[in-house]
Amino acid sequence: MTAITAAVLAASGAGAQVIATAEGQAALIASPDPKLAANKKLVYDMYRAIVQGGHAEMVAQFFTPEYLQHNPNVASGRDALAAFLRGSRPTRPITPTITLPILNIIAERDYVVVVSERPMKDDKGAAYLTTWFDFYRIEDGLIAEHWDPALKSTEMLKFDPNMMGKK
Template sequence: MSVPPVVSQDHEALLASPDPQLAANKRLVYDMYRIVLQAGLADRAHEFIAEDYIQHNPNAAQGLKGLVDYVRASRPERPIKDTLDLPLVHLMAEGNYVTTTFVRPEKDAKGETYYSSWFDLYRIENGKIVEHWDPMLKSDPKIDPNDKRI
């Protein structure tokens, strides 16, 4: 039987940092995830994402428009919540980079649930997200990560 990783129960503690710039970078990524990726409000992406955004997910096009199109094609709009519903394990910031780690429940060939992890890395410049990496493969379908809750 697969055991899920322990998830954070205190997102505010994850967002805190004695360095105000690191705290601001973490909040930017967290709020982008909450408003754009979780709530599906693609029209608000410009508040968080730079126009010339570099995307390393092979299933999304480059630039702000590429992210907006991906969000619109992969999830419905939902109410904005104060916290992330996805099972957040950790949020780290160093320099201009922020990394998120989520638990990812999946089904094996027998239909049994097992747990994996999903990592996103964001680069921040001038108060906007300018670059993104994740482990998505070109062969993976577009997904709504909001369906990956434990």
């Protein structure tokens, strides 16, 4: 078991999940290792500007031109990511913290894992919460690769920032 796997398992352990407050989010991106702290901050700032802010015009600040996307609903490449953003979410103000319910941000070597809650609906339409994982590889100060558990489906393409944090 890798250290990242162990850390993710520990973060989502047997106890109740704890959502990081604004102060807690600052602690999640801290690290005594400056490289790990920089990698976590890069991903954290990308979440604020790109994931929840929808600022497609800012992708060059966060992603390599050759960005590899392992989500089957989104094409690889920085330009493809910008096009996806423009078609999948509104542009919103960039907030000082992430509104998505963050459970943990873990970094090791050139990798960062973000663990969050995600509201979903079952086959009968009943709402429930699940744990979501986004895994990033950093190269020369930019995000070069991304993995998540997304399935190939139009449901996965629906992004509703208003659902962030709602139970």
